[in-house]
Amino acid sequence: MTSPHDTPPPPTEDLGLVDGLAQLSFLVQSALAEIAGQYDLSVVQTRMLGILRDREPTMNQLGHHLGLDKSSITGLVDRAQRRGLVTRTPSTVDRRSFQVSITDAGRQLVEQVAAQFAERIERCVEPLPATDRKRLSRMATRIVTADAHDHGIDLRTDPR
Amino acid sequence: MTSPHDTPPPPTEDLGLVDGLAQLSFLVQSALAEIAGQYDLSVVQTRMLGILRDREPTMNQLGHHLGLDKSSITGLVDRAQRRGLVTRTPSTVDRRSFQVSITDAGRQLVEQVAAQFAERIERCVEPLPATDRKRLSRMATRIVTADAHDHGIDLRTDPR
DNA sequence: TATTGTTATACTCTATAACTATA
DNA sequence: TATAGTTATAGAGTATAACAATA
Numbered sequence: 001m002t003s004p005h006d007t008p009p010p011p012t013e014d015l016g017l018v019d020g021l022a023q024l025s026f027l028v029q030s031a032l033a034e035i036a037g038q039y040d041l042s043v044v045q046t047r048m049l050g051i052l053r054d055r056e057p058t059m060n061q062l063g064h065h066l067g068l069d070k071s072s073i074t075g076l077v078d079r080a081q082r083r084g085l086v087t088r089t090p091s092t093v094d095r096r097s098f099q100v101s102i103t104d105a106g107r108q109l110v111e112q113v114a115a116q117f118a119e120r121i122e123r124c125v126e127p128l129p130a131t132d133r134k135r136l137s138r139m140a141t142r143i144v145t146a147d148a149h150d151h152g153i154d155l156r157t158d159p160r
Numbered sequence: 161m162t163s164p165h166d167t168p169p170p171p172t173e174d175l176g177l178v179d180g181l182a183q184l185s186f187l188v189q190s191a192l193a194e195i196a197g198q199y200d201l202s203v204v205q206t207r208m209l210g211i212l213r214d215r216e217p218t219m220n221q222l223g224h225h226l227g228l229d230k231s232s233i234t235g236l237v238d239r240a241q242r243r244g245l246v247t248r249t250p251s252t253v254d255r256r257s258f259q260v261s262i263t264d265a266g267r268q269l270v271e272q273v274a275a276q277f278a279e280r281i282e283r284c285v286e287p288l289p290a291t292d293r294k295r296l297s298r299m300a301t302r303i304v305t306a307d308a309h310d311h312g313i314d315l316r317t318d319p320r
Numbered sequence: 321t322a323t324t325g326t327t328a329t330a331c332t333c334t335a336t337a338a339c340t341a342t343a
Numbered sequence: 344t345a346t347a348g349t350t351a352t353a354g355a356g357t358a359t360a361a362c363a364a365t366a
Contacts, residue, residue, distance in 0.1 A: 015284070015297070015300065021188055021296075023278070024300040024303060025188035025189050025302055029279055030180055030251065032185075042355070045355095047186075059324075059325060067190070068358090069359080071326075071358070071360095072356070074327085075357090094324080097179075097323090097346085116323080124307055125177060128364095133177055135292070136177060136296070138174055138175055139296050140175065141172060142287055144174045144187055202332065205332090218347075219347070219349095228333090230347075231350080233350070235333075235334085253343085254346095256346070257342095
């Protein structure tokens with residue numbers, strides 16, 4: 001296991017919680033953007049495909065999941081559909097609306113991105129001892145969960 | 161101190177390090193985007209102003225800091241300059257290049273965003289006991305620092 | 321009347337390629 | 344020749360407002 005640089009990073013003074021989390025979020029987002037980009041996907045397209053892995057929402061519901069206006073969803077789905085990553089199926093119960101579904105190609109693509117992303121994040125986190133990694137996982141979960149709770153959002157379950 | 165919801169969030173199974181950090185990064189970025197948006201700033205504009213708080217880079221150097229092509233920087237600086245947030249000063253040593261500087265208005269704006277952002281992040285992190293918050297700060301610093309080191313980037317100092 | 325989704329429009333952000341002026 | 348910056352162009356992503364079809 002040879003790292004890009006062999007000399008260990010010099011001990012840095014603590015960035016503080018706010019700067020630390022901000023910079024960490026940029027690091028994670030950059031990694032995601034870079035990896036997604038290798039498959040000609042944007043972060044938003046990737047998020048959408050991720051959502052569609054275990055849901056078949058209407059355009060409207062998809063907009064809520066992504067926090068985007070319905071007019072933005074139209075274009076987003078258009079472009080993904082043009083690439084054969086998702087499909088629109090007319091709803092059987094409401095003739096105004098569509099069910100958005102991921103295709104096999106789309107699923108395969110997002111799985112690849114997810115796998116490579118996981119690899120990258122695991123690597124970023126290697127400098128931490130295993131105990132800390134476990135702690136970090138718990139803390140991130142706690143923060144994210146509390147926030148979702150504050151906003152009345154169901155997080156990981158599959159409410160379709 | 162009354163939270164939006166009074167019942168505590170139900171104990172959630174751990175999201176895992178990768179999902180946890182991914183979701184945390186979305187949470188942080190959303191917060192930043194929302195707060196910046198209240199001042200009609202995008203995340204990128206805010207990052208730029210943040211960089212310019214303690215630097216006066218050339219267009220080129222600014223591009224490196226932001227990881228963007230020089231052609232993207234032109235427009236970015238154009239729009240900020242049009243709003244009176246930054247200025248372009250011809251370099252005295254190289255007649256091809258400019259020094260980009262933040263204006264008082266720009267500094268005031270970014271300080272406000274930074275303050276509100278800090279407040280928000282502190283709030284998000286409240287569910288963690290103080291010991292964990294300290295730990296989290298250290299861990300985030302560690303990860304970010306190691307990554308910067310891997311990429312040969314100077315992180316927090318002021319190399320101008 | 322209200323809701324679902326699309327369209328028209330406008331703006332930011334981004335990159336590639338071609339260009340100008342300077343080094 | 345090489346570098347700093349701009350321009351032209353193209354495309355994604357975003358929102359607001361107006362619209363059509365359906366509820």
